[in-house]
Amino acid sequence: MSAQHMICMHNVCKSYKMGSEQLRVLKNVDFTVNKGEFTAILGPSGSGKSTLMNIIGCMDNLDSGSYELNGIPIHRTKEKELARIRNHEIGFIFQNYHLIPTYNVMQNIIMPLLMRGQDRKTAERNCREIISMLGLSDRLAHKPSELSGGQRQRVAIARALCSKPSLLLADEPTGALDQSSGAEVLALFKKLHEMGNTIVMITHDMNVAKWAHRTVDLIDGELIQ
Amino acid sequence: MRFTQILDLVRINLIQNKFKVLLTSIGIIVGAATIVCVIAIGRGGQADVAEQFRNLNAGAMDISCEQPQKGSSSRGANAAGASVRSASNTAKKTDPSASKQSGRSEKNVSGYPAELGGNTQTKSTRRITLSVDDMDDITSAVAGLSEATITYTTKQNIYGGNIEDTESYTVAGTLSDYARLSNLSMLFGDYLSDADNENKQKVCVLGYSAAKKIFGSADQAYDSLVYIADRPYTVGGVLAQQGTVESGISADEAIFIPYATGIKYLTGSNISPTITIIASDVDNISSIIDNVKAVLAQSYPDAEFTISDAGSKMEAANKSNRTLTLMLIAMACIVFIIGGIGIMNVLFVSVKERTEEIGILKAIGGSKKVILLEFIMEACCISLIGGLLGVLLSFAVTPVLTGFGLRMELSVTGALIALGFCIVTGTVFGFYPAWKASRLVPVEALSSE
Ligand SMILES: Nc1ncnc2c1ncn2[C@@H]1O[C@H](COP(=O)(O)OP(=O)(O)OP(=O)(O)O)[C@@H](O)[C@H]1O
Ligand SMILES: [Mg+2]
Numbered sequence: 001m002s003a004q005h006m007i008c009m010h011n012v013c014k015s016y017k018m019g020s021e022q023l024r025v026l027k028n029v030d031f032t033v034n035k036g037e038f039t040a041i042l043g044p045s046g047s048g049k050s051t052l053m054n055i056i057g058c059m060d061n062l063d064s065g066s067y068e069l070n071g072i073p074i075h076r077t078k079e080k081e082l083a084r085i086r087n088h089e090i091g092f093i094f095q096n097y098h099l100i101p102t103y104n105v106m107q108n109i110i111m112p113l114l115m116r117g118q119d120r121k122t123a124e125r126n127c128r129e130i131i132s133m134l135g136l137s138d139r140l141a142h143k144p145s146e147l148s149g150g151q152r153q154r155v156a157i158a159r160a161l162c163s164k165p166s167l168l169l170a171d172e173p174t175g176a177l178d179q180s181s182g183a184e185v186l187a188l189f190k191k192l193h194e195m196g197n198t199i200v201m202i203t204h205d206m207n208v209a210k211w212a213h214r215t216v217d218l219i220d221g222e223l224i225q
Numbered sequence: 226m227r228f229t230q231i232l233d234l235v236r237i238n239l240i241q242n243k244f245k246v247l248l249t250s251i252g253i254i255v256g257a258a259t260i261v262c263v264i265a266i267g268r269g270g271q272a273d274v275a276e277q278f279r280n281l282n283a284g285a286m287d288i289s290c291e292q293p294q295k296g297s298s299s300r301g302a303n304a305a306g307a308s309v310r311s312a313s314n315t316a317k318k319t320d321p322s323a324s325k326q327s328g329r330s331e332k333n334v335s336g337y338p339a340e341l342g343g344n345t346q347t348k349s350t351r352r353i354t355l356s357v358d359d360m361d362d363i364t365s366a367v368a369g370l371s372e373a374t375i376t377y378t379t380k381q382n383i384y385g386g387n388i389e390d391t392e393s394y395t396v397a398g399t400l401s402d403y404a405r406l407s408n409l410s411m412l413f414g415d416y417l418s419d420a421d422n423e424n425k426q427k428v429c430v431l432g433y434s435a436a437k438k439i440f441g442s443a444d445q446a447y448d449s450l451v452y453i454a455d456r457p458y459t460v461g462g463v464l465a466q467q468g469t470v471e472s473g474i475s476a477d478e479a480i481f482i483p484y485a486t487g488i489k490y491l492t493g494s495n496i497s498p499t500i501t502i503i504a505s506d507v508d509n510i511s512s513i514i515d516n517v518k519a520v521l522a523q524s525y526p527d528a529e530f531t532i533s534d535a536g537s538k539m540e541a542a543n544k545s546n547r548t549l550t551l552m553l554i555a556m557a558c559i560v561f562i563i564g565g566i567g568i569m570n571v572l573f574v575s576v577k578e579r580t581e582e583i584g585i586l587k588a589i590g591g592s593k594k595v596i597l598l599e600f601i602m603e604a605c606c607i608s609l610i611g612g613l614l615g616v617l618l619s620f621a622v623t624p625v626l627t628g629f630g631l632r633m634e635l636s637v638t639g640a641l642i643a644l645g646f647c648i649v650t651g652t653v654f655g656f657y658p659a660w661k662a663s664r665l666v667p668v669e670a671l672s673s674e
Contacts, residue, residue, distance in 0.1 A: 059588055059667040080592060086667075087590020098585045098671060102241050103234075112589040114230045159589070 005068070006167060006198045007033040007056060012065035014051055025051045027221040028065070033200060038193040040212035041202045048221045049202045050095060050171055056200060057092045057169050058082045070166070087115050091160030095171040095202075097152045099144040105155050106131075106140040112163040127162040133188070134158050149176040157185060161192070168192065170201040174208055186211045226595045235602045239610075249571040250611025252564025253650065257615025257643040258622060259557040264639030265623065267550035269632030274542045284371070284504035285406070286534040288363075288517060289497065290353045290525075353528050355498045357484070362524065363502060367516040371505040374400045375484065377496040378474060384452040386439035394435060395479045396453060398487030398496070404430075404464075406501060409476055413447040414462030421461075422483040427490070429458040433466040434477040451480065454491055458482065510534050561646060564611070565654035572604055572658040583662045584670025596663040604655020605648055612647030616640045 014026040025048040033039050043049050054060040055067065058074055067074045070089065074082070086092070099108045106124065109131065113123035131137055134154045144152055153176050160168060170189070174182035190211060193199055201212060209215045217224040239246050357375055364373045376399045382391040403409070404416035412433065421428050431439070431446050440446035443463040450457045467476040488496065502517070504510050514532050521530055576583070586596055619640075623633050 054668045057588070059671075061666070083587065083590050083592040085590075086588060092588055094588075094671075098581065098588065100582050100585055102238055102582070107237070111586070114234075115226050115586075115590045115592075115595065117227055119227060120230060120233065163589075 004035050005032055006035045006037070006070060007031060007200070008068045009056075010066045012052075012055065012067060013063045014048075014055065014060070015063060025221050026055075026062075029218075029221075029223045031216070031223055033198065035198055036193075036196055038189065038199045038211075038213040039201070040209040040215045041200065041218055042204065042206070042209045042215050043202075043218035044204060047218050049204075049218050052218060052223075053169055053171050053200070053202055056167075057090050058086050059092075087112055087163065089166050091163055091165035091168045093153075093156050093160045093168070093170040093173050095175065097144070097156040099152060099155055099159075101144055104141050104143055105136060105147070108144065108155055109136075109158045109162055112159060116163070123162075127158065130158050130161050150178065150181050153177055154181075154185075157188075166198060168197055168199045170199065172202055172204075174203070174205070182208070226591070228598075231595065231599050231602060234599055235606055238603060239606055245571065245575075246607050246610065249568055249607050250564075250614065252560070252567035253608045253611030253647050254564075254615040254618060256557060256561040256564040256650070257612040257647050258618040259560050259615075260554075260643040260646055261616055261619035261635065261639045262622060262626065262633065263550065263553035263557050264642060265619070265633035265635045266553060266626075266631060267546070268634040268636060268639070270546040270549065271543065272634055273632055274539065274546055277542070283536045283539070284507045284510065284534075286502050286504065286510065286514065286517075286532055288355065288500040288502065288521070288530055288532050290355060290528060290530050353525055354494055354496060355500055359521065359524060360500045363500065363517055363520050366520045367502075367513060369505055369509045369513055371503045372402060372406055373500065373502040374402050374406050375498050375500045376400075376403060376474065377484075377487070377492070377498040378479070379487065379492050379496065381453050381480075381491060383439065383480065384455070385450055385457075386446065387441055388439055392439075395474065396429075396487065396491065397474050397479050397481050398484040398492070398498075399481050400484050403481070406503060407474075407476065409467065410465045412443050412463045412465040414460070416462055417481060417483050422485050425486045425489045426483060427456055427458045427486060428461040428483065429453070430462040430464060430481040431460055432464050432475075432477045432479045432481075435480055436460075436463045453480065453482070456490055504534075507536060510536060557646075561650050565650040568604060568608060568651060569654040569658060571607075572600065572655050576600065576658045576662045580662070580665065580670050583665055584667050584672075587665070587667040587670060593663040597659050600659030600662055601652060601655050604651045604659070606651075608647040608651025608655075609644065611651075612644045615647070616643055619643075 009029055009031040012026055012029040012031070013024070015022045015024040017023070029052065031052070041049055041052065051060070055062050056069075058069070058077075062075055065075070069085065072085065074085075077085070100111070103111070106127075109127050110118075110120065110123035113126060114120065118126070131140070134157060136151070136154055136158060139147060139151060139155075144155065147155065153173065157170075157173065160170075168189075173185055173189070177185060186208065189199055189201065193213070199212075201208075203209050355375065360373050360375045364370055376397055378395050378397045380393050381396045383394045384391045397403075399417065400422060401417055401419045404411070409416070411430075414430070416430055417428060420426070429451055431443075431451070433443060436443045436446035439451065440449060446460050446463050449460050451460055452458070464476055464481075482491075488494070502513070504513050514534065517532060518530065521528070583596055586599075620635065623635060627633055
């Protein structure tokens with residue numbers, strides 16, 4: 001395992017129980033991402049992309065195999081440390097945004113920084129640049145329910161970016177966006193990538209995948225490099 | 226995550242769910258109000274007891290022999306009774322070993338029937354009249370007594386002052402030291418003296434209310450004449466107002482005369498005197514009671530005496546008061562448990578509703594501790610708000626309850642205890658749902674919808 005590996009997965013399996021049957025979602029996946037890489041995972045619906053992404057994001061357990069993130073063996077790490085890693089190392093943009101409905105846009109965006117122990121004022125200051133970059137400055141007091149799908153997507157992106165993660169994970173970041181705002185987000189990713197960020201992005205759109213450095217295919221739980 | 230930030234989140238959540246918070250806290254509101262009221266009632270009761278026993282010496286004991294109630298006294302019978310009593314006394318003194326029993330039997334056989342006359346009383350009932358001699362027996366034989374006195378009361382018709390016809394008053398025959406023993410203070414004049422007693426003087430001391438009723442005012446009463454059973458008594462003093470008392474003679478309404486005067490002119494031996502003794506040390510009361518019983522048993526075998534000490538009366542009153550308070554507290558606890566279960570239910574539902582939120586918080590790095598804290602703090606705040614509303618409610622309810630004649634004393638301590646209970650309930654019942662929420666795997670929580 002070389003020091004330049006950000007993600008190093010070996011023989012990862014994940015299955016769900018469906019009644020009496022086992023549904024094997026990930027089948028012996030080997031997946032490696034180097035630091036600074038911009039990787040796209042391409043695959044049809046139901047192929048297990050989100051499942052893989054959740055495991056990469058330290059949010060789900062794997063059944064067997066090993067997974068190291070930045071050299072840390074995630075499959076053997078305690079929940080408390082995983083929470084810290086999720087907060088400090090990973091920026092996760094969910095397929096369905098996952099914003100907290102009771103909090104407004106600003107509160108949603110600064111939440112990871114609050115978790116880190118920053119006070120509200122500092123956190124808001126640290127997020128201002130990203131907020132204006134995503135064009136959310138005039139929507140800060142709104143609740144997620146008062147936003148369009150694209151705006152929600154951008155709030156989710158802002159929340160993932162403001163914690164300045166070493167690994168950015170995006171599950172269909174442009175799925176809900178129109179052509180131009182989708183292109184904007186992708187341009188932003190490209191810029192973040194050029195700044196040295198490691199990005200893993202899920203998509204089922206070939207055109208979106210083109211923005212990435214490298215594309216891997218996930219078909220029926222099997223990864224094809 | 227900073228604690229202040231958690232509180233901030235709690236605040237946002239509570240403000241956005243005002244109605245739910247109010248509904249949740251109803252149980253707590255009622256519980257807190259109950260606790261405050263219970264404590265207020267308990268304190269009110271204690272204050273009541275303290276007031277009733279204000280004039281009472283803690284070391285005081287009343288010795289009496291329950292007498293069958295008799296009709297109005299007849300002079301001849303009384304004289305007979307008195308002579309019997311003195312005969313028995315002389316018998317006791319001259320021949321202590323043998324004639325004690327005979328003295329008693331003499332009283333039974335000859336004295337009693339004569340006294341009863343045509344009365345329907347059962348003949349087997351023994352009549353015992355405590356006397357100054359008995360008091361002297363007790364004071365000389367029982368150690369640890371600081372003072373002793375003997376009193377009796379009788380109902381007499383009074384005439385004088387503003388009284389149109391006659392009125393019935395309680396007349397108490399007392400010795401000179403009665404005023405000191407009963408903590409009575411004088412408004413005018415002096416209390417009855419030893420000389421008054423020895424010479425069987427027709428003097429009296431009026432209770433404050435009695436003086437006011439008979440003469441209009443205390444100073445008009447002083448040095449006037451009162452007719453007790455048609456004989457004139459000079460008012461030698463008027464007592465200051467004493468207030469209500471739990472035991473003994475209600476001094477405000479009574480007329481006090483020398484002990485011997487009353488026996489001579491009013492009652493003869495037809496009295497049921499009470500000997501009051503005062504223990505110099507309150508801790509010795511139970512041994513003193515035993516000793517007094519032994520002394521009395523020598524003079525009056527197989528007679529039953531009632532010895533009530535002020536301390537145990539006070540104790541009993543306080544105890545019944547405590548029992549009531551405990552009962553009310555138990556009730557308050559039940560209310561609290563119900564309130565707590567209410568909180569738990571709502572928090573469970575709220576945790577279910579907010580599983581996605583919990584998943585998100587975990588996904589962006591919220592630790593178990595932070596999530597646990599947020600939910601517990603929410604429960605705590607809900608119950609604290611409920612507690613405050615409950616305390617306010619109790620303030621509103623107090624005048625109503627007081628209107629029903631219940632004495633209540635609100636206190637800061639009571640309010641604080643209620644609030645403390647609220648917080649404990651909220652935390653205890655809020656912990657389980659919060660703990661469950663904090664243990665979810667992020668993905669499971671996220672995909673819960
Ligand atoms: N919690 C779960 N319990 C049972 N089965 C699950 C669970 N989560 C996912 N699956 C199943 O695993 C398979 C892969 O799901 P996943 O969400 O990873 O697909 P995906 O590739 O992200 O699809 P899409 O492009 O539509 O988002 C699906 O067949 C799904 O039904
Ligand atoms: Mg998916």
